[in-house]
Amino acid sequence: MKRKLFAAISISLLFVAFGLISFLVILTKRHPFFVKSKLKIGALIISLSGAAAGCFTTTCYSPVPDNYFQIDQYDSQIGMLLLNRAVSDTITGEIRARNNTAYSYTIRDSSYSIFAKDNLKPLDGVFDKSTEEFQIVVGNQIPSGDYNLTFYSAAVDSIDNAQIVDQFSLRITD
Structure with a gap:
């Protein structure tokens, strides 16, 4: 539960930062630094939203039960x-x-x-x-x-x- 809460708060903060950086991209007429920052923040939002929606139970390494x-x-x-x-x-x-x-x-x-x-x-x-x-x-x-x-x-x-x-x-x- 703590992971999902952390992911939700992080995504919210990243959305605010994404909006601010997008505004700066428009003001600076697509300055490369702000475009790169916008892409990095967008990638973080996508990866964290996938983690928040996914199941945190690891089952791919479940051993075969005895006998x-x-x-x-x-x-x-x-x-x-x-x-x-x-x-x-x-x-x-x-x-x-x-x-x-x-x-x-x-x-x-x-x-x-x-x-x-x-x-x-x-x-x-x-x-x-x-x-x-x-x-x-x-x-x-x-x-x-x-x-x-x-x-x-x-x-x-x-x-x-x-x-x-x-x-x-x-x-x-x-």
Whole structure:
């Protein structure tokens, strides 16, 4: 708020100075010193008015959140994972900014019945990089329908709700 107030007061003072310099340009019949001064003040007014109108929150350097799951089958238009078993029975993706050594997942229906749960295994066999690719083979053991895919930052034998890292809606079709 202080920046915007400072910009508004500065712009007001620069407008007064711009008007005075413009008057001096007319009186001195376009003396080069006053023309240069008028251009400099005009440039300052434009830059400060842009700063006053803009957002001061810096977002271009926001880091990737820890344990960010990027799933290849995610459809952003409908907001869910689409797994068509006629094409592939495997969910693929990667974990970015990984900071744990063990991950697991569950696939549940709307009544929280677990249809699949297992440890998440990286494609190279070891969680040793900040970004790791993984795959989950769903196969035919889960019937077609809508499910929730939940990722945990713990091994499958020690998961609880406090260790949920990410959740996705999952639609399986044949």
